[in-house]
Amino acid sequence: MAEPFQFQSSDVTIEKRETVFQGFFRMDKLWLVHPRFDGRNMPQFTRELFLRGDATCVLPYDPDRDEVVLLEQFRLGAIGRDQSPWLLELVAGMNENGESSEDVAQREGQEEAGLSFSKLEKICDYLVSPGGTTEMVYLYCGKVSTESAGGLYGLEDEHEDIRAHVVSADEAIAMISDGRINNAAAIIAIQWLQLNRTRLRAGWQ
Structure with a gap:
């Protein structure tokens, strides 16, 4: 059996x-060939590729109070589904040139939730939808105090409106089990928390 x-x-x-669209995001069209598993070459084919850039997402968790912070905001891609297009998500932001994922996590924690992370633990890196986009997400769990957390946040000049x-x-x-949370980053992070919760409550305090 092949490895x-x-x-x-x-x-x-x-x-x-060739670039077929350049706006807030970019779309390229590619003509490509590659080998097949059976030893032949795949005939030339075309694909459109959505160049979105990478992002960092963080699940804020308070191990003392055993609480998380989730952000509610409007998401265009959820329109037309049998659900609200206001989703519950993680702290998240696009990685800018020269920034580490940890830098993005701290910046977005402040901007989107008024939070500073005293610890950041890596969960994983994952490709969002590699059949059509380049985006990689760097996923973390961040230690916070939720004692005074909550409220309205976001940058108005970026059209953010976050609760x-x-x-x-x-x-x-x-909320994962009943489908109220149905976006990948939040699902992965909360299920990771479910597996690591006892360790974090003992080791992060």
């Missing part, structure tokens, strides 16, 4: 590339 990852980026030939909610860890886990 995975026999091919690398160098095995892909991009024969042509920070403080909820128990049990309630956040329940």
Whole structure:
């Protein structure tokens, strides 16, 4: 049985590339070929690629009070679904040139929730939707105090309108189970918290 990852980026030939849209985001069209698992070459085909940039997301967690902070805001991509387009999400922001993921986490914690993280623990890095976009998310859990957390935040000049909610860890886990939280970063982070909660409550205090 063959092992995975026999091919690398160098095995892909991009024969042509052009930018088909440039706005807040960018879309490129690529003509490419690559080898197949059966030893033949894939005939040339085209794909559109959404160049979004990378992001950092953080689940704020208070191990003393066993509470998390979740942000409620409008998301255009959820319109037309059988749900509200106001989603419960993590602290999140786009990575700018020269910034580390930890820098982004602290900046966005302040801007979106008025929070400073005394500790940041890496959860994972994951590709959001690699069939069509370049975006990688760097995911963390951040230690905070939720004693005075909550309220309205966001930068008006970036059209942000954010309400920070403080909820128990049990309630956040329940919202994953019943579908009230259905975005990937929040699901991954809260399920990670469910697995690591006992350790964080003992080791982060």
